[in-house]
Amino acid sequence: MTDYKMVQLTSALPPVPPCIASIPPSAPRRSFLRWITGLCGTVASAVLGLPLVGYFLARRKREVAWVSLGSIEDFPVNETRMIMFDSPLRQPWDGMTAHTGVYVRYEGRDEQSVDRFLVLAVNCAHLGCPVSWFPQSGLFMCPCHGGVYHANGERASGPPPRGMFHCVWRIQDGRLQVQAPHYPTLQDTLDGTV
Numbered sequence: 607m608t609d610y611k612m613v614q615l616t617s618a619l620p621p622v623p624p625c626i627a628s629i630p631p632s633a634p635r636r637s638f639l640r641w642i643t644g645l646c647g648t649v650a651s652a653v654l655g656l657p658l659v660g661y662f663l664a665r666r667k668r669e670v671a672w673v674s675l676g677s678i679e680d681f682p683v684n685e686t687r688m689i690m691f692d693s694p695l696r697q698p699w700d701g702m703t704a705h706t707g708v709y710v711r712y713e714g715r716d717e718q719s720v721d722r723f724l725v726l727a728v729n730c731a732h733l734g735c736p737v738s739w740f741p742q743s744g745l746f747m748c749p750c751h752g753g754v755y756h757a758n759g760e761r762a763s764g765p766p767p768r769g770m771f772h773c774v775w776r777i778q779d780g781r782l783q784v785q786a787p788h789y790p791t792l793q794d795t796l797d798g799t800v
C-alpha cells in the first residue's frame with residue numbers, strides 16, 4: 607500500500623528540463639567565442655591606445671617657429687610689457703585667437719653680462735584664461751576665477767595649481783625672439799618643465 611502511493615506521486619512530477627549551462631559548448635562555438643573575445647580586446651585596445659600614440663607623435667612633430675618681439679633696447683629694466691603678435695602656428699579655424707601675445711620683463715644682465723628676460727604666456731595655469739598685468743600692485747590677475755601671480759610669474763593665490771607658463775626665448779642679432787607658444791597645459795608646458 608505504501609509503495610503504491612510513492613509511485614503515484616513520482617509520476618505526477620513534470621519532467622526536469624536540462625540546464626543549458628551544463629551543456630558543454632561545441633568546438634566551433636568555443637572557437638567563435640574565443641575569436642569574438644579577441645576581436646573585442648583588439649578594438650578596445652585600439653580605441654584606448656590610438657589617442658595616446660597620436661598625442662606623443664603630435665608632440666614630437668610640433669613645429670618650432672620663432673617670433674621677433676623687438677630690439678632688446680626696447681625693454682626697460684624690470685618693466686613688464688605685453689607684446690602681441692600673430693601666431694605662426696595658427697590654423698585657418700583659429701580666428702582671432704591666433705592673435706596672441708606674451709608678457710616680457712627685462713631683468714637686466716647677470717654676472718657674465720648676459721641679458722636676462724622673463725617671457726611668460728598670457729594663459730592662466732588654471733583653465734587658460736588670459737591674465738592681466740597690474741603694474742600698480744605688481745601682480746598678474748586672472749578675470750575668470752581670481753587666480754593671482756607675482757611679477758615673476760609665481761603663483762600668489764587662487765585656484766591655479768602652479769605659476770605662469772614660461773616661454774622659450776633667445777636673442778638673435780640684438781633682437782628678442784620667442785618660440786611661438788602653443789596653448790599650454792599642465793602636461794604640455796612651453797619650456798618642457800612640468
Ligand code: FES
Binds near residue numbers: 735752765
Ligand atoms: S582660469 Fe584663471 S583662475 Fe581659473
